[in-house]
Amino acid sequence: MEPESRYNLLHLPGRVDQAARGTLSQGEKKKFLPPTSRKDPKLEELQKVLMEWINAELLPEHIVVRSLEEDIFDGLILHHLFQKLTGVKLDVEEIALTAASQRHKLAVVLEAAGQSLQVEEPQARWSVESIYNKDLLATLHLLVALAKCFQPDLSLPTNVKVEVIIMESTKSGLKSEMSVEQLTECGTDKDQPSKDVFDELFKLAPEKVNAVKEAIVNFVNQKLDRLGLSVQNLDTQFADGVILLLLIGQLEGFFLHLKEFYLTPKSPAEMLHNVTLALELLKDEDLLNHPVSPEDIVNKDTKSTLRVLYGLFRKHKLKESTDGEPLESPN
Numbered sequence: 605m606e607p608e609s610r611y612n613l614l615h616l617p618g619r620v621d622q623a624a625r626g627t628l629s630q631g632e633k634k635k636f637l638p639p640t641s642r643k644d645p646k647l648e649e650l651q652k653v654l655m656e657w658i659n660a661e662l663l664p665e666h667i668v669v670r671s672l673e674e675d676i677f678d679g680l681i682l683h684h685l686f687q688k689l690t691g692v693k694l695d696v697e698e699i700a701l702t703a704a705s706q707r708h709k710l711a712v713v714l715e716a717a718g719q720s721l722q723v724e725e726p727q728a729r730w731s732v733e734s735i736y737n738k739d740l741l742a743t744l745h746l747l748v749a750l751a752k753c754f755q756p757d758l759s760l761p762t763n764v765k766v767e768v769i770i771m772e773s774t775k776s777g778l779k780s781e782m783s784v785e786q787l788t789e790c791g792t793d794k795d796q797p798s799k800d801v802f803d804e805l806f807k808l809a810p811e812k813v814n815a816v817k818e819a820i821v822n823f824v825n826q827k828l829d830r831l832g833l834s835v836q837n838l839d840t841q842f843a844d845g846v847i848l849l850l851l852i853g854q855l856e857g858f859f860l861h862l863k864e865f866y867l868t869p870k871s872p873a874e875m876l877h878n879v880t881l882a883l884e885l886l887k888d889e890d891l892l893n894h895p896v897s898p899e900d901i902v903n904k905d906t907k908s909t910l911r912v913l914y915g916l917f918r919k920h921k922l923k924e925s926t927d928g929e930p931l932e933s934p935n
Contacts, residue, residue: 633772635785637740641766649761650787654747656899657758661688663880668873672747673738679710682735682746686713689754690720710736714746721749741768744787759895764788802894802907802914813906820913823920827854838913843904844869845878848912852885855920875902883912891915 641647651672658669662684669675676682678700687693694716700706711732718728734742751758764787772779805812817838824847825834831850835841842848846867853860865881866874879898886892892915900908 630773630775633770635739635741635783636769636771637766638769641768642740644766646761646764647766647787650744650748650764653758653760654744654751656897657751657755658685658747659876659899660880661685663877666873668876672743673740676743676747677710677736677738678706679713679735682713682717683709685750686717686720689750690716692716692720707732707736717746717750721753723749741766741785741787748788760788762788763790802911806907816910816914817906820910820917823917824851824913827851827920830854838909839906840904842909842913843879843902844875845880845882845901848882848901849878849885851916852882855916856885856889858885872902886912886915891919 655669655672658681659667662669662681665684665688667681667684669681680699683694683696683698694712696709696712697705700709714728714730714732714735718724729745730739730742735746748760751760765784766787768783768785770781770783805816821835821838824838828834828847828851831854833847833850835847845865846869849860849865852858865878869875869878876898879901883892883896883898883901892912894911896908896911901912
C-alpha cells in the first residue's frame with residue numbers, strides 16, 4: 605500500500621471504514637461519502653432543489669419526497685417521475701414489495717431513462733445496484749441528468765463537487781484514495797438567479813424589515829376584513845396557503861371552489877398543495893417577479909412570504925393611489 609493511501613485509510617471516519625469492510629468483496633472498488641462531504645452546503649442545496657422539483661412534479665399524485673437516499677431506491681418514485689416527465693407508460697407493476705420485484709422495477713425504469721437520456725449503461729454514472737443500495741452520489745447523478753434533459757430551466761446550483769473516498773479491497777487489506785466528484789457543471793454569473801429587493805433589504809437594511817411587514821399586514825387585513833379574517837403574524841399564518849388563496853381571490857377576483865384546495869389542511873402535503881396553487885395563480889397574473897419555492901412558504905421562510913405578498917401589495921396599492929405615482933420599493 606502506498607504511503608499516501610495508508611495515511612488516508614488511517615484517517616478515514618470509522619463509519620466509512622466499517623461500511624467498506626462489510627460490503628466490499630476482494631478486488632471490488634466502491635465510493636463513499638465521508639460525513640464532511642455530506643454536510644457540504646452546496647451538496648445540501650442541490651438535494652433540496654431536486655427534492656422540491658420532484659415534489660412539484662408529483663404533487664397531483666400526492667407523493668412527497670423527504671430524503672433522496674431513503675425514498676428513491678426502490679423505483680416507485682422514479683417510475684412516477686419518469687412517466688410524468690416523458691408521458692411514456694412502462695410495463696411494470698405499480699407496487700413492488702419484495703427486494704426482487706423492486707430491483708426488477710428499478711431496472712425497467714433505469715433502462716427506459718437511459719434510452720431517453722441517450723446514455724448507455726457502461727457510460728452511466730448510476731446502476732441498478734448503486735441506486736438500490738441508496739448510493740447518494742449515483743442517485744444525484746441520475747436526478748441531475750433527468751432534470752437537465754426534461755427541466756432545463758431548473759436552477760440547479762452550479763459547480764457542485766464533493767470529496768469522496770474510493771475504497772478497494774485487496775489481498776493485503778483495504779486500500780483508499782481521495783477523489784473529487786463533480787455533480788453539476790461550472791456556471792457563469794448569468795446562470796445565477798438575480799437578487800431582488802428583499803435580498804438587499806434583509807442584507808443591507810434589516811432594521812426596515814419589521815416596518816415593511818407591518819405595512820403589508822395592514823394592507824392584508826384591510827382586504828380580508830370583509831371575510832372576517834385577520835393576520836397577526838405574517839411569518840406563520842401564510843404557511844398553509846389558506847389565507848393566501850383567499851387573499852388572491854379577493855384581490856384578483858378569483859372564485860376558488862372548495863374542492864380545489866384544503867380549507868383546513870391537516871398535513872404538510874395538503875399545505876404544499878394550497879401554496880403551490882396560490883403560486884401558480886400569481887404566476888398566471890405575472891405577480892411573481894422572483895422565483896419562490898412553495899416549500900419555503902410552508903416552512904415559514906419570511907423572505908419568501910414577503911416576496912409573494914409584496915407583488916399583490918404593490919399592484920393593488922398602485923390601483924388605490926390617487927395621484928398615480930409609483931409606490932416606492934421597500935428599501
